[in-house]
Each structure stands twice: as C-alpha cells, then as structure tokens.
Amino acid sequence: MxxxxxxxxxxxxxxxxxxxxSVLAATLTGAGGSIPDNSPTSPLTSSVTFTDSFAIDSVTIALNNLSHTFVGDLIATLTHVETGTSVDLFNRITNNNGVNPDSSNLGGTYTFSDSAPISFLTAVRSGGTNFVVPTGSYAPTGLLSAFIGESSLGTYLLTISDNAAADVGTLGSFTLTLNPAAATAVxxxxxxxxxxxxxxxxxxxxxxx
CATH class of the missing domain: 1.10.287 (Helix Hairpins)
Structure with a gap:
C-alpha cells in the first residue's frame, strides 16, 4: 500500500x-454546407461533440472556406448545448454609418479568438463596395471568454443564419479548438x-x- x-x-x-x-488542447472539425437565403428560422447548423474533460481556458473557432456576398445579412453563433452559453461571432454587421447592413463579401477562412489583434467588425468596415474581407484571425463580436471555466464535455453548435433576401453563401467546414486551463494538468x-x-x-x- x-x-x-x-x-x-x-x-x-x-x-x-x-x-x-499539461492536458492537450482538443480540436474537432464539423461539416459545412449551404447557408439558406433569407431563412432566419432555418439556418445552417453544424455541431461537434467533445469527450475530453477539462476546464476551458480559451476557445478558437475557424470558419473554413466561408463565402457570402453580403456579410450584413449574416448572424454566426457558437453555442455550448449543455450549458446554454452562446457567443455571437458576428451579428448583421453594419457599415460605417452604423445603420445599414454592410455589403462586404466573405471569401476565405476566418478564425475567431479573443486574443486576435483586430476585430472582425473593423476588418469588415475597412473596405468599400464589393470588398472581400481578407482571410485572417479576428476578434468576434461577442466574447469567447464566456466559455472559460466550463467543462469541455458536450456538444458545440455552430449556427449561421441569413436574414435578408438576394445573397447566398456556403461554409466549407468549421474547426473548434478548446484550450485547457493549466490547473487541469495531471x-x-x-x-x-x-x-x-x-x-x-x-x-x-x-x-x-
């Protein structure tokens, strides 16, 4: 004994x-698909389920090969189904007048992290008509720190809704990484x-x- x-x-x-x-970060990739036009109640949804258990210290999510011809139509949200915690990655971004939805295009891979050097809002508003937001790492509209301290276990749901007519888009896939707090090391x-x-x-x- x-x-x-x-x-x-x-x-x-x-x-x-x-x-x-240290407990290693956990990464999973979820499926993509078409974003239904002007269908706020029937959005594109995709989910991944984590079986590793640790306290979350930070979250990074990449929207891979996301394309759309009017970013101001879109709302993208990440939700931890078991806890109900939900964070907007972006939500019908307006142009520089702060009123009208921005007409910038999406055509690339967009990675969202609270530690990113520039916000997605700033990037979207940096161009004019027909501007394509560059691939890159951006801070989301909401704070992914909302997930800090929660258990990594469970299902994470990505929702992308199109809320106006005439513009369409697709998502190739999404990649979600959950980073553990150092205190969970064994x-x-x-x-x-x-x-x-x-x-x-x-x-x-x-x-x-």
Missing amino acids: VNSKFLTAALSLALLLNIVP PEPATLLGLLAGCGAFARLKKRA
Missing part, C-alpha cells in the same frame, strides 16, 4: 520539477510511480542513517 506521505512528496516533487504534463502514472520509488528509496536510506 502506498504511504500517503510518499504520494504527497511525489506530487510536490513533480510540480517542483515541472514534469507534470501527472502520468508512470511518472508518479517513478517518483514514489525514488521517495521510498530516499526514506529507507534516511532510516538506516
């Missing part, structure tokens, strides 16, 4: 030597056993002395 003092010592030594491996069993053996040997030498 393992002495509890040895187990405590092994865990402490593992942390001290920084040999406790030592590997083999590492702990090795440290326990070392602690036991040290204790026996000390006792003989």
Whole structure:
C-alpha cells in the first residue's frame, strides 16, 4: 500500500520539477454546407461533440472556406448545448454609418479568438463596395471568454443564419479548438510511480542513517 506521505512528496516533487504534463488542447472539425437565403428560422447548423474533460481556458473557432456576398445579412453563433452559453461571432454587421447592413463579401477562412489583434467588425468596415474581407484571425463580436471555466464535455453548435433576401453563401467546414486551463494538468502514472520509488528509496536510506 502506498504511504500517503510518499504520494504527497511525489506530487510536490513533480510540480517542483515541472514534469507534470499539461492536458492537450482538443480540436474537432464539423461539416459545412449551404447557408439558406433569407431563412432566419432555418439556418445552417453544424455541431461537434467533445469527450475530453477539462476546464476551458480559451476557445478558437475557424470558419473554413466561408463565402457570402453580403456579410450584413449574416448572424454566426457558437453555442455550448449543455450549458446554454452562446457567443455571437458576428451579428448583421453594419457599415460605417452604423445603420445599414454592410455589403462586404466573405471569401476565405476566418478564425475567431479573443486574443486576435483586430476585430472582425473593423476588418469588415475597412473596405468599400464589393470588398472581400481578407482571410485572417479576428476578434468576434461577442466574447469567447464566456466559455472559460466550463467543462469541455458536450456538444458545440455552430449556427449561421441569413436574414435578408438576394445573397447566398456556403461554409466549407468549421474547426473548434478548446484550450485547457493549466490547473487541469495531471501527472502520468508512470511518472508518479517513478517518483514514489525514488521517495521510498530516499526514506529507507534516511532510516538506516
């Protein structure tokens, strides 16, 4: 039977030597499809389900090969089904007058992260008529930090709705990455056993002395 003092010592030594491996980020890719025109109640939906369990520290989502001829028509939302937490990636972005929906086009892969250097709103408004928003990494309209602290387990639903007539688009796929908090790191069993053996040997030498 393992002495509890040895187990405590092994865990402490593992942390001290920084040999406790971090839980790896989890990444899944969901299907794409056509975005139904002027169908706010029948949007494109796609989901992925994570079975890895850890506390979320940050979230990144990429909309791969997203195309549309009027970004101001669209609302894109990521929802954690089990918790109900929902974040807008973008929501009917208006042009620089702040009133009319922006007519910029989408044609690329758009990655959303709270740590991105520029907001998607700023990028959309940086061009004129027929402007195509460049592929890149952008901060979303909402804050993905809303997912921080939640369990990674469960289903994540991407919804993209078109809310006006005449313009259409498609999504190739989406990729969702959940990054764990450092506090969820756990030592590997083999590492702990090795440290326990070392602690036991040290204790026996000390006792003989």
